[in-house]
Amino acid sequence: MDLGKTQRVYFIGIGGIGMSALARYFKAGGFDVAGYDRVESELTSQLLAEGNIIHFTDAVDIIPEIYRDIDKREEVLVVYTPAVPEIHQELAFFREKGFRVVKRSEVLGWITQEAKSIAVAGTHGKTTVSTMIAHLLKQSELDCSAFLGGISRNYNTNFLSGKSDLVVLEADEYDRSFLQLYPWMAVVTAMDADHLDVYGKKEEMEKSFVKFIGQIKPGGILLIKKGLQLESENLHDVSVYTYGVFENADFYSYDVTIKEGLYVFNVHTPVGIIKEIHFGCPGRMNVENAVAAVATLTLLGVKQETIKKALLHFTGVKRRFEIVVKTDKLVYIDDYAHHPEELKACIASVREMFPGKSITGVFQPHLYSRTQEFANEFAGSLDKLDELILLDIYPAREKPVPGVTSEMILREMKMKNKQMAKKENLTDLLENKELEVLLTLGAGDIDEYVEPLKEMLEKR
Numbered sequence: 001m002d003l004g005k006t007q008r009v010y011f012i013g014i015g016g017i018g019m020s021a022l023a024r025y026f027k028a029g030g031f032d033v034a035g036y037d038r039v040e041s042e043l044t045s046q047l048l049a050e051g052n053i054i055h056f057t058d059a060v061d062i063i064p065e066i067y068r069d070i071d072k073r074e075e076v077l078v079v080y081t082p083a084v085p086e087i088h089q090e091l092a093f094f095r096e097k098g099f100r101v102v103k104r105s106e107v108l109g110w111i112t113q114e115a116k117s118i119a120v121a122g123t124h125g126k127t128t129v130s131t132m133i134a135h136l137l138k139q140s141e142l143d144c145s146a147f148l149g150g151i152s153r154n155y156n157t158n159f160l161s162g163k164s165d166l167v168v169l170e171a172d173e174y175d176r177s178f179l180q181l182y183p184w185m186a187v188v189t190a191m192d193a194d195h196l197d198v199y200g201k202k203e204e205m206e207k208s209f210v211k212f213i214g215q216i217k218p219g220g221i222l223l224i225k226k227g228l229q230l231e232s233e234n235l236h237d238v239s240v241y242t243y244g245v246f247e248n249a250d251f252y253s254y255d256v257t258i259k260e261g262l263y264v265f266n267v268h269t270p271v272g273i274i275k276e277i278h279f280g281c282p283g284r285m286n287v288e289n290a291v292a293a294v295a296t297l298t299l300l301g302v303k304q305e306t307i308k309k310a311l312l313h314f315t316g317v318k319r320r321f322e323i324v325v326k327t328d329k330l331v332y333i334d335d336y337a338h339h340p341e342e343l344k345a346c347i348a349s350v351r352e353m354f355p356g357k358s359i360t361g362v363f364q365p366h367l368y369s370r371t372q373e374f375a376n377e378f379a380g381s382l383d384k385l386d387e388l389i390l391l392d393i394y395p396a397r398e399k400p401v402p403g404v405t406s407e408m409i410l411r412e413m414k415m416k417n418k419q420m421a422k423k424e425n426l427t428d429l430l431e432n433k434e435l436e437v438l439l440t441l442g443a444g445d446i447d448e449y450v451e452p453l454k455e456m457l458e459k460r
Contacts, residue, residue: 005074006100010067011035012091013081014054015044017158018104018172021147022079023052024159025111034064036090039445060093073099079107082175083397105177108147112167112181118144118296119181121171121212122189122225124342125289128281129189131317132293134160134168139310140302144168150317150336171212173205174198178212185221185299186213187292191228192341197369197398206230223295225288226252241270243295245288251295253287258353263287267294274304278312282333283321283349319447321346325457331357331437332457334450338366338443340377347384350437357436362426364391364442368401371408379412385439387417389429394444427452431460 009026013019014035020043027033027050034053037044044054055062067076078094078101086092094101112119120130127149134146135154144166148158160168171178171186175198191209199205206229213222214234224230226244243251247268256265263279265287279290290311297307316322325332331354337346343363350359363382365371371378371393382388390406410418421429426449430438440446440453 003077006031006077007075008032008034008067009077009079010063010094011079012088013037013084014047014052015039015041016081016083016104017043017149017151018108018147018170019079019081020044020047021159022104022107023047024050024157025147025161027052028159028161032066034067036063058089060090063090068093068097070097073097076100077102079104082177085397103175103177103180105172105175105180108169108177109180109182111147112169112183115145115167115184116165117167117169117181117183118185118187119169119171119178119183120187120189121173121178121209122187123173123192123194124337124339124345125189125285125292126170126172126187127336128286128289128317128320129187129292130168130170132289132311132314133187133296135314136293136297136302136307136310137166137168137300138162139313140297140306142166142300142302148317150320153315153318153322154313173208173212176208179208179215181212182215182217183220184217185223185296186216187296188213188222188224188228188230189289189292190225190341191230192339194339194370197367221299223251223292223299225292241295241299243288243291245291251291251298253291256284256287263290267291269295269298271298272304274298274308277308279314280312281314281316281321282323282353283346284352285345285349286316286321319450321349324450324454330435330457330460332435332440332453333437334440334447336443337441338370340374340381343378343381343441344384346439346441347381350439351384354437358386359437359439360387360389360430360433360435361385361439361441362389362391362421362430362446364423364444364446365393365406365409366443367396368393368398368404371406372401372404375408376412378409379414382409383413383415385415388413388415389419389421389426391421391423391426391442391446394442394446396444423449427456431456 015037137144143162143164145162146160146168149170214232218237226242226249242249
């Protein structure tokens with residue numbers, strides 16, 4: 001990365017999970033960091049406490065003067081996220097005045113160009129798998145740096161600094177961002193149809209995945225979930241392995257049981273069997289995620305005992321099947337699930353862990369385009385609950401689409417015990433319900449209600 005005379009980095013959308021990791025990277029590297037975000041959050045509060053300058057109004061005159069000084073523009077790098085609209089005043093100012101303005105994905109590409117990067121791609125599972133890989137590497141002799149799409153519960157951050165040339169990162173398919181990456185190793189977890197506002201149809205999305213794996217460096221490795229149809233003519237001198245829960249994969253789990261709250265299972269590998277792995281992250285889908293991480297570390301030559309010990313102490317990712325409250329009478333779980341397949345997997349895992357319990361779900365759909373495209377699929381997944389409280393759509397980067405509302409999902413559902421609700425009324429609504437298992441689900445701002453719900457439930 002040629003930073004030239006760069007001394008300061010300005011982030012438009014600094015509170016995003018990927019952007020904040022980059023902000024922490026530059027701060028750790030001795031750069032001055034400032035930025036804008038639309039709303040205050042726990043992440044922006046942490047960034048402020050770490051010495052970054054942040055404001056929450058889109059106004060050029062609020063930007064610290066040293067960052068908008070045209071005469072010193074060579075000293076400033078401006079980074080923005082695709083979620084920021086083109087009409088954003090600050091973004092327009094920096095572009096018009098000739099500042100160096102780049103997307104987040106470009107910066108990740110720069111950082112990892114010379115590194116030995118392990119890029120985890122997939123329409124779901126990538127945050128958990130990348131965080132797990134990073135944790136296992138930090139606990140091994142190899143070490144790593146990591147840019148994560150969630151907050152690691154082990155380290156309470158989304159950026160890890162390391163001393164080796166290994167860098168773990170998420171390869172985000174949205175806006176084709178992952179095509180900025182040329183990894184040494186790629187892990188592909190899933191390719192369910194998503195982001196059709198960008199791709200138009202699933203086939204186009206799959207073409208981007210094909211192009212992504214074709215960018216693996218010669219001598220590198222591709223680890224892919226068994227069953228995904230993903231081939232590339234550009235895999236020159238690349239070793240390909242599969243993982244999953246099927247016996248015909250190169251890496252697979254078997255004899256999976258639950259003992260004293262832990263999953264216990266064996267993993268078959270091409271170099272032998274890793275017996276009796278003890279794993280504390282709830283959710284059957286996390287066993288499959290663990291197999292991906294075990295496969296990665298095995299391919300890197302890490303010893304079995306090191307992998308087993310580190311996996312036992314992996315505590316997960318915030319908002320990924322996070323058990324918030326657990327008593328004899330009530331369990332409350334918060335999860336980031338925002339795609340029909342993720343919802344289906346999450347609810348199935350809850351059924352397995354708490355058989356016979358009634359499950360009440362609160363779901364906040366994310367994006368008008370996704371709701372419009374998958375209303376039937378969302379309805380089918382949410383019908384697996386015993387009761388549903390459905391919130392309004394969280395728009396994120398999108399403007400409203402006429403006729404597209406959460407009611408589209410509600411109308412398609414067969415379940416009778418369902419209702420719409422406003423998020424600001426959620427705590428009062430749930431306070432009077434008899435709850436056994438409560439799930440909050442979604443990728444919007446539903447996370448802002450986790451702590452109030454926790455406090456209310458613990459008082460009951």
